[in-house]
Amino acid sequence: MTRGTLYGVGVGPGDPELMTLKAARIIAAAPVIAYFAKRGGRGTARAIAETHIASTAIELPLIYPITIELPAEGAEYHRLIVAFYDKAAASIAAHLAEGRDVAVLCEGDPLFYGSYMYLHDRVADRFVAEVVPGVTGMAGCAAAAGLPMTYGNDVLLIVPGTLSEPELERRLAGTQAAVIMKLGRNFPKVRRVLHRLGLADRATYVERGTMSNGSAMPLTQKRDDAAPYFSLVLVPGRERRILAEAV
Amino acid sequence: MTRGTLYGVGVGPGDPELMTLKAARIIAAAPVIAYFAKRGGRGTARAIAETHIASTAIELPLIYPITIELPAEGAEYHRLIVAFYDKAAASIAAHLAEGRDVAVLCEGDPLFYGSYMYLHDRVADRFVAEVVPGVTGMAGCAAAAGLPMTYGNDVLLIVPGTLSEPELERRLAGTQAAVIMKLGRNFPKVRRVLHRLGLADRATYVERGTMSNGSAMPLTQKRDDAAPYFSLVLVPGRERRILAEAV
Numbered sequence: 001m002t003r004g005t006l007y008g009v010g011v012g013p014g015d016p017e018l019m020t021l022k023a024a025r026i027i028a029a030a031p032v033i034a035y036f037a038k039r040g041g042r043g044t045a046r047a048i049a050e051t052h053i054a055s056t057a058i059e060l061p062l063i064y065p066i067t068i069e070l071p072a073e074g075a076e077y078h079r080l081i082v083a084f085y086d087k088a089a090a091s092i093a094a095h096l097a098e099g100r101d102v103a104v105l106c107e108g109d110p111l112f113y114g115s116y117m118y119l120h121d122r123v124a125d126r127f128v129a130e131v132v133p134g135v136t137g138m139a140g141c142a143a144a145a146g147l148p149m150t151y152g153n154d155v156l157l158i159v160p161g162t163l164s165e166p167e168l169e170r171r172l173a174g175t176q177a178a179v180i181m182k183l184g185r186n187f188p189k190v191r192r193v194l195h196r197l198g199l200a201d202r203a204t205y206v207e208r209g210t211m212s213n214g215s216a217m218p219l220t221q222k223r224d225d226a227a228p229y230f231s232l233v234l235v236p237g238r239e240r241r242i243l244a245e246a247v
Numbered sequence: 248m249t250r251g252t253l254y255g256v257g258v259g260p261g262d263p264e265l266m267t268l269k270a271a272r273i274i275a276a277a278p279v280i281a282y283f284a285k286r287g288g289r290g291t292a293r294a295i296a297e298t299h300i301a302s303t304a305i306e307l308p309l310i311y312p313i314t315i316e317l318p319a320e321g322a323e324y325h326r327l328i329v330a331f332y333d334k335a336a337a338s339i340a341a342h343l344a345e346g347r348d349v350a351v352l353c354e355g356d357p358l359f360y361g362s363y364m365y366l367h368d369r370v371a372d373r374f375v376a377e378v379v380p381g382v383t384g385m386a387g388c389a390a391a392a393g394l395p396m397t398y399g400n401d402v403l404l405i406v407p408g409t410l411s412e413p414e415l416e417r418r419l420a421g422t423q424a425a426v427i428m429k430l431g432r433n434f435p436k437v438r439r440v441l442h443r444l445g446l447a448d449r450a451t452y453v454e455r456g457t458m459s460n461g462s463a464m465p466l467t468q469k470r471d472d473a474a475p476y477f478s479l480v481l482v483p484g485r486e487r488r489i490l491a492e493a494v
Contacts, residue, residue: 010390012267013380020382021271022264109386112403117395124393131390133260133382133457135267139356143378146371148364153410153429155418156359158403171402182400210380 004032004096006127007103008110008120010134011048015210018135019048026132027052030103032095034060034088036115045105060095060102062088062115089122096127109134113160113181138179138232141209145216147234150177154237161186168193177237187227194219199235207231251279251343253374254350255357255367257381258295262457265382266295273379274299277350279342281307281335283362292352307342307349309335309362336369343374356381360428385426385479388456392463394481397424401484408433415440424484434474441466446482454478 007026012018027033027049037043042061046053053059065080092102110116110131120129138158142149150156154176159168161182172178172193180190194200203219208230219233254273259265274280274296284290289308293300300306312327339349357363357378367376385405389396397403401423406415408429419425419440427437441447450466455477466480 010382010386015269017269017272018267018380020259020265020267022262024268025264109382109390111389111394111396112386113397113399113401117398120393120395129393131393133265133386133390135257135356135380135382136386139257139359139380139383142358143356143380146367146376146378147358148367149358150360150405151364152360153407154360155407155410156405158397158405160400160402162400163402 001099003127004099004101006092006096006120006123006129007101008106008114008116008129008131009049009103010106010109010132011045012135013108013137013140013210014044014048014208014214015140016048016051018140018210019052020132020134023049023132023134024052027103027105028054029101030054030057031100032058032060032092032102033105034062034092034102035105036062036064039063043105045107048107049105058095058100060091062091085118085122089119092119093123093127096123106134108136108140112136137209137230138181138234141206141216141232142234144209144214145204145206145234147204147216147236149179149234150237156237161190165189165193169196172197172199175235178233178235180233180235182229183227183231183233184229187231188225190233191219191222191225194233194235202235202238204234204236205231206234248346250374251346251348253339253343253367253370253376254348255353255361255363255376255378256296256350257353257356257379258292259382260355260384260387260457261291261295261455261461262387263295263298265387265457266299267379267381270296270379270381271299274350274352275301276348277301277304278347279305279307279339279349280352281309281339281349282352283309283311286310290352292354295354296352305342305347307338309338332365332369336366339366340370340374343370353381355383355387359383384456384477385428385481388453388463388479389481391456391461392451392453392481394451394463394483396426396481397484403484408437412436412440416443419444419446422482425480425482427480427482429476430474430478430480431476434478435472437480438466438469438472441480441482449482449485451481451483452478453481 035046156177157175208214282293403424404422453463455461
């Protein structure tokens, strides 16, 4: 029997039209559609891809046992989440072994900060796995803000707001361009660090970038401390910025 | 008269199917299609988008006066390139003023290391400009190599190989995940730095990632020093990598 292929499919940052042509084709043809979701929900990736899913497709929701946005230091957390990924990978492998392709829907791109990677690492040594790259949340947010990010030889640092305050400051010191993700309750800390480093004045705050309820504003105009987890701060680079200016 | 809209359209990393649905729609509808190209060529972005361009579209090639991959320190270089962007922006603005939308085709994403940014900075204050984000070369290469890049709270550093050897080493020291772009003649230097930092063993070399003649291999298996400009080195992160392993 021909074994199925695992597809890790990036569905992009939120706007369903920011999916690639290849993602739309793979999703429409896949007999099994898998996606991560919180308990009680069907997940953002599935919502983005919804119109492309075949009515005959078998849906395979992978329901997180816990919210993985929380710090992941505890042994109990570790045991639960490893067991979850093991079980999810086994259920996907069962379909592949029976000859059915499985498309795992991934917000943004599958290989940058995505849960798909934990499946890929468990399955790709035994089955053919193909990754369809997607538009990242970062690129979606920069586009929504109309903000050119990296010029010429700028260094770009992508850093999660979950790092400790000293670690954030150490990493961001001396960078040219930066993206600080995973704000949520980390936002006040991130803002303090950016002010101390003199980066706040050129930073832009973006919330739900490419979604219909999204917004972008200069960081200095963001008055409150409320930021959803899916918000980020963009600090554009400056190298060769001079070329951007008319003489 | 209604003024036209400027669209900066990311066409993705090379494979035409990795263009977004939105990019395909905007390109097909645009009465004016602009693209950067070297003298004598029509440019990679146009080749990627070709099948979507309307037969009635006005094509506006923007021909670089010099190869901008070269170091950009000289005054003469600066004068030439600024004049070029000024002229390109003026020709686009003329179409917009006459009510024609202009789609500027951009390899990868328009706002990360793209020439489009120099047009955006010159035009977006006078006309409506909308950016359509695209799949970056980095994401395309990671997908082609099947290489999960950033786990959990990994920091990701994106650094051009054009930096000096000490500067490269200083930036890369202590990073978790990294992408080193713009290899070309910088490749031997980049490889030396990765070896000194102990990062070479987990690095992957990728050449023309999503193109039909692309290839990927562990850096340690790359024997020669020949690397095209559009090649890169991927160093995956390790934070929470443990979750990738079955217990």
